[in-house]
Amino acid sequence: MTSKRILMGNEAIAFGAMKAGVQIASGYPGTPSTEVMETIISNANKYGIYAEWATNEKVALETAVGAAYSGANAMVTMKQVGLNVASDPLMSLSYIGVKGSLVILVSDDPGPHSSQTEQDTRAFGHFSNIPVLDPSTPQEAYDMAKLAFKLSHEMEIPVILRTTTRVSHGCADVMIEDIDPASRDIEGFVKDPKWVIFPKLTAQRHPWLEELQVRLSDRFSEYFKENSFNSISKGNSKIGMVASGVSYLYAKEAIKDSSETFSLFKIGTVHPFPEKAALEFLSNITDLIVIEELDPYLEEQFLQLIGRHHLDMNIYGKKNGHFPLSGEYNVDTVIDGVNSSLKDINTDVPFLYHSSPVIDKENVPPLPVRPPTLCAGCMHRTVFYAFKKAAGKLRTEKGMESIFSGDIGCYTLGNARPLNMVDTCLCMGAGISIAAGLSHTHHYQRDQKAKQVAFIGDSTFFHSGVAAVISAVYNNADITVAVLDNRTTAMTGHQPHPGIGLTATGVSTKVIDIADVLRSCGVDLVETIEVNDLGECIDTAKRAMEFEGPSAVVFKGRCVGITKGKEQYVVDEGKCTGCMLCVSQLGCPAIFSTSSGLPVIQDNCTGCSLCAQVCPSDAIVLKEDSQ
Amino acid sequence: MKFDILIAGVGGQGVVLASRLLATAAMDAGFHVTTAETIGMAQREGSVTSHIRIGDEVCGSLIPSGNADLIIGLEPAEAARNIHFLGMNGSIVVNEHAVMPSVLNGCVEYDPYQVLEFLKGNCRDILSVDFTQLAKQAGTYRAANVAMLAAAAGADLIPFSSGDLWNVLEKMVPEKYRDVNRKAFDMSLERVSGIKNPEQQAMDV
Ligand code: SF4
Ligand code: SF4
Numbered sequence: 001m002t003s004k005r006i007l008m009g010n011e012a013i014a015f016g017a018m019k020a021g022v023q024i025a026s027g028y029p030g031t032p033s034t035e036v037m038e039t040i041i042s043n044a045n046k047y048g049i050y051a052e053w054a055t056n057e058k059v060a061l062e063t064a065v066g067a068a069y070s071g072a073n074a075m076v077t078m079k080q081v082g083l084n085v086a087s088d089p090l091m092s093l094s095y096i097g098v099k100g101s102l103v104i105l106v107s108d109d110p111g112p113h114s115s116q117t118e119q120d121t122r123a124f125g126h127f128s129n130i131p132v133l134d135p136s137t138p139q140e141a142y143d144m145a146k147l148a149f150k151l152s153h154e155m156e157i158p159v160i161l162r163t164t165t166r167v168s169h170g171c172a173d174v175m176i177e178d179i180d181p182a183s184r185d186i187e188g189f190v191k192d193p194k195w196v197i198f199p200k201l202t203a204q205r206h207p208w209l210e211e212l213q214v215r216l217s218d219r220f221s222e223y224f225k226e227n228s229f230n231s232i233s234k235g236n237s238k239i240g241m242v243a244s245g246v247s248y249l250y251a252k253e254a255i256k257d258s259s260e261t262f263s264l265f266k267i268g269t270v271h272p273f274p275e276k277a278a279l280e281f282l283s284n285i286t287d288l289i290v291i292e293e294l295d296p297y298l299e300e301q302f303l304q305l306i307g308r309h310h311l312d313m314n315i316y317g318k319k320n321g322h323f324p325l326s327g328e329y330n331v332d333t334v335i336d337g338v339n340s341s342l343k344d345i346n347t348d349v350p351f352l353y354h355s356s357p358v359i360d361k362e363n364v365p366p367l368p369v370r371p372p373t374l375c376a377g378c379m380h381r382t383v384f385y386a387f388k389k390a391a392g393k394l395r396t397e398k399g400m401e402s403i404f405s406g407d408i409g410c411y412t413l414g415n416a417r418p419l420n421m422v423d424t425c426l427c428m429g430a431g432i433s434i435a436a437g438l439s440h441t442h443h444y445q446r447d448q449k450a451k452q453v454a455f456i457g458d459s460t461f462f463h464s465g466v467a468a469v470i471s472a473v474y475n476n477a478d479i480t481v482a483v484l485d486n487r488t489t490a491m492t493g494h495q496p497h498p499g500i501g502l503t504a505t506g507v508s509t510k511v512i513d514i515a516d517v518l519r520s521c522g523v524d525l526v527e528t529i530e531v532n533d534l535g536e537c538i539d540t541a542k543r544a545m546e547f548e549g550p551s552a553v554v555f556k557g558r559c560v561g562i563t564k565g566k567e568q569y570v571v572d573e574g575k576c577t578g579c580m581l582c583v584s585q586l587g588c589p590a591i592f593s594t595s596s597g598l599p600v601i602q603d604n605c606t607g608c609s610l611c612a613q614v615c616p617s618d619a620i621v622l623k624e625d626s627q
Numbered sequence: 628m629k630f631d632i633l634i635a636g637v638g639g640q641g642v643v644l645a646s647r648l649l650a651t652a653a654m655d656a657g658f659h660v661t662t663a664e665t666i667g668m669a670q671r672e673g674s675v676t677s678h679i680r681i682g683d684e685v686c687g688s689l690i691p692s693g694n695a696d697l698i699i700g701l702e703p704a705e706a707a708r709n710i711h712f713l714g715m716n717g718s719i720v721v722n723e724h725a726v727m728p729s730v731l732n733g734c735v736e737y738d739p740y741q742v743l744e745f746l747k748g749n750c751r752d753i754l755s756v757d758f759t760q761l762a763k764q765a766g767t768y769r770a771a772n773v774a775m776l777a778a779a780a781g782a783d784l785i786p787f788s789s790g791d792l793w794n795v796l797e798k799m800v801p802e803k804y805r806d807v808n809r810k811a812f813d814m815s816l817e818r819v820s821g822i823k824n825p826e827q828q829a830m831d832v
Contacts, residue, residue: 022708113668168665246687253691359710359749367742370637370728372669587673
C-alpha cells in the first residue's frame with residue numbers, strides 16, 4: 001500500500017531507509033541533517049530499529065560500520081562538517097567495504113544558512129572513492145534512500161546520500177509505502193582477515209576499489225535508460241545543460257518557456273561520474289551549460305571528459321565566471337547564468353525571460369537588522385554577562401585582559417552585540433584547544449599576558465571537548481573552561497546527550513557528570529553552579545579566572561526552548577530612570593527601548609530575572625499575574 | 628495551476644507551522660506542493676521565511692523574485708524585506724503588530740507605521756490588521772499565525788476555503804491549543820468578512 005503525505009525531505013529519507021529495512025542507525029545532530037535521525041528515533045520502537053545519538057560523527061560512523069560488518073542494514077547521519085570529523089574512518093572504510101549495507105547521510109548547506117563552511121560532499125565521494133547520490137526533491141530523497149541501501153549491499157561499499165538544505169528542509173507531497181518491522185535475520189560477524197586493515201590489505205584492495213569505480217560508473221550510465229534519477233531530454237538546438245540536485249528544478253523552471261530548445265542532462269548518481277552516458281549526450285551538442293551549487297564538480301568531470309576525448313566543445317559554468325562559485329542558487333541565479341552563457345555562445349537562441357520585482361526594494365523604508373540572538377531568558381546570556389563583569393574587575397584590579405574563545409552551538413550567538421563575548425570560533429570543540437594555544441604564546445608576548453577563557457556547550461563538550469581538556473591539562477595550559485550546561489543539544493532542536501541520563505529513544509542510562517570528567521582529566525579547580533544569581537556567577541567566574549593553571553566551571557541552567565519559566569517581568573515606570581542598562585548591556589530580545597525613553601518588556605519574556613538583577617534602580621519587577 | 632505563497636516573520640512567530648498547514652491543505656486539494664523553510668540559527672529571533680509553491684507540477688522550492696501570488700507578513704518589516712518576491716497581481720496580508728529589535732544596532736530607526744504606509748501605498752491588494760492583538764483577544768498572542776491564515780482564506784486569497792484549512796489545522800494543532808486557535812480563526816474570519824472589498828472580489832473571479 002502506498003500513501004501520500006507532506007514530508008520534509010529529511011523525514012522522507014528516514015521513511016525510505018525504514019522501507020529499505022534499516023536496522024541500526026547512529027548519528028550526531030547537525031543542521032540541516034538532524035530530522036533524518038529524529039524521524040528514525042521516533043519510529044524505532046514501532047519497527048524494531050536500534051537508533052542512537054553518538055557523541056560525535058566519527059563515533060557514529062564507526063558504530064554503524066560495526067553493525068554493517070555483522071551484516072546489518074546500517075545508517076549514519078550528519079551534516080557536511082560532521083563528515084570532516086568522520087573522515088578518518090571513512091577514508092579507510094572504502095578499502096574494507098561492508099557486508100550488510102551502510103548508508104551515510106550527509107547534508108550540505110549552500111549559502112551557508114547554519115554552517116561554518118560551504119563545502120561540497122560530492123568532493124568527499126570523489127576523494128574517498130565512495131558513491132554519492134544527489135536527490136533533487138523529497139520524493140527522490142525517499143526513493144534514493146532505498147536505492148542507496150540496495151547499492152551498498154550489492155556492491156559491498158558504503159554509499160553517501162547527499163542532500164542540500166533545500167531538499168532536507170523543504171516539505172513536499174511524497175508517496176511512501178507501508179513499512180515492515182526491521183528483519184531479525186542477520187548473519188552476525190564472521191571472523192575474517194578482511195576486516196583488519198593493514199598496508200598489505202590496502203594494497204590488495206586498492207585495485208578492487210578502482211575497478212569498482214568503473215563498474216559503478218557504467219551502472220550509473222545504464223540508469224539513464226531505466227531510472228528517473230538520471231535522465232536526458234533532447235532539445236532542438238546544439239546547446240546542452242547539465243544539472244543535479246535541486247539545481248535541476250531551478251534549471252527546468254528557468255527554461256520552462258523554451259524547454260524544446262535545450263537538451264537537459266539530469267544526473268542523480270553524481271559519483272562515480274557516468275562517463276558513457278555523458279559522452280553519448282555530448283555527441284549531439286556543441287555548447288554545454290553546467291548548473292550546480294557549491295563546487296564545480298560536474299563541470300570538472302565534463303572538462304576532463306572532453307579533454308580526454310578531444311571533443312570540440314565549450315563549457316559554461318563557474319570556472320569561466322558564468323555562474324557564482326559560492327552561495328545558494330535559485331531560479332534567478334540560473335536564468336542569469338544561462339543568459340550570460342548564451343551571450344558567449346554564437347547562437348540565435350533567445351535569452352531566458354526574467355520576471356522582475358513589481359515593487360522596487362530600493363524604495364523600502366529602513367528596516368531593522370535582525371541577527372539571530374540568544375532566546376529571551378537563555379542561561380548563556382547570564383553566563384556571558386557574568387564573565388564580562390568578572391573580566392572587567394580583573395582588568396581594573398590587576399590590569400589583566402581576557403580573551404574568550406567560543407564554540408559551536410546556540411552560544412556562538414554570544415558574539416553578538418552587546419555581549420561581544422566570542423573572540424574566536426572555529427569548529428566543534430576547538431575553543432578549548434585554541435585557548436590553550438593562545439595561552440602558550442604568553443611567553444612570547446611583550447605585554448602582560450591575557451587570561452584565556454573557553455566557552456563550550458554540554459553536547460559539544462562530549463563531542464570533542466574532552467580530548468582538548470586532557471591535552472590542555474597535560475601541557476599545563478593556563479585556561480579557564482566554562483561549560484554551558486543546559487542539559488540539551490539546543491541549536492539542533494534539543495537532542496539528549498551523555499550528560500542527561502536518557503538515550504535517544506528515551507531509555508534511562510548512566511549520567512556522565514561533566515564536572516567529574518573534568519576532575520578526572522586533572523583539572524584542579526572545578527566548580528559547579530546553578531545559573532540563577534548573577535552576583536554568584538560573577539564571583540565564580542572571577543575565582544576560576546584568577547586560578548593559575550587549568551580551571552573549569554560548569555554552569556547549569558535551563559534552555560527556554562524546552563522549559564519556559566511561568567513568571568514574567570515588567571518595568572515599573574515609577575522607578576525606572578531610563579538609564580537603559582537593561583537594553584544596552586544584555587540584548588535580551590524581550591526588552592526594547594521606546595520613544596518614551598523607557599524600556600518595555602514584551603510577551604516573550606521567560607522570567608530569567610537577569611534584567612531585574614542588572615537594573616540599578618530595582619525598577620524591573622515580577623509581573624503580578626504571571627506566577 | 629500555479630500559486631506561490633511567501634510567509635515572512637521573525638523566528639518564534641510560527642512561520643514553519645503556518646507553512647506546513649498551507650502545504651497540507653494544498654496536498655489535500657490535490658496539488659503538488661513544495662516548501663522551503665528556515666530552520667537553524669536564524670530561528671533564534673532572526674528574520675525567517677517560508678516559501679510555499681503549489682501547482683500541477685513539481686518545482687524547486689524557492690520562489691523566483693516577482694512571482695509570489697501572496698505574501699503573508701507576520702511582521703511589517705519582514706513583509707517589506709521580502710517585497711521583491713511579490714508578483715504582478717499579488718496580494719499581501721500583513722500583521723500590523725511590530726516586533727521591535729532589542730539590540731540597538733545603531734543604524735536604523737525602525738518605524739513600523741512608515742513601513743505599513745509604504746506597503747499600503749505600493750500594493751493594491753493588501754489586508755492589514757493587528758492580528759497579534761486579535762489573537763490576544765482570542766486567548767494567546769501566539770495564534771497570530773493561525774489568524775492570518777484564516778484571514779487569507781476568508782478573503783479568498785488562497786486556493787482553498789477556510790473550511791478546508793480548518794480541517795487541516797484541527798489535525799495538526801495539539802488538543803490543548805485547539806480551542807484558542809479555533810477562536811482566533813473564527814474571529815479573524817469575521818474580521819475580514821467586513822474588509823473584503825468588491826474590487827478584490829471582482830479580481831478573484
Ligand atoms: S527577565 Fe528580563 S532578561 Fe530575562 S527574559 Fe525577561 S526580559 Fe529578558
Ligand atoms: S534554544 Fe535554548 S540554548 Fe538556544 S538560545 Fe534558546 S534558550 Fe539558549
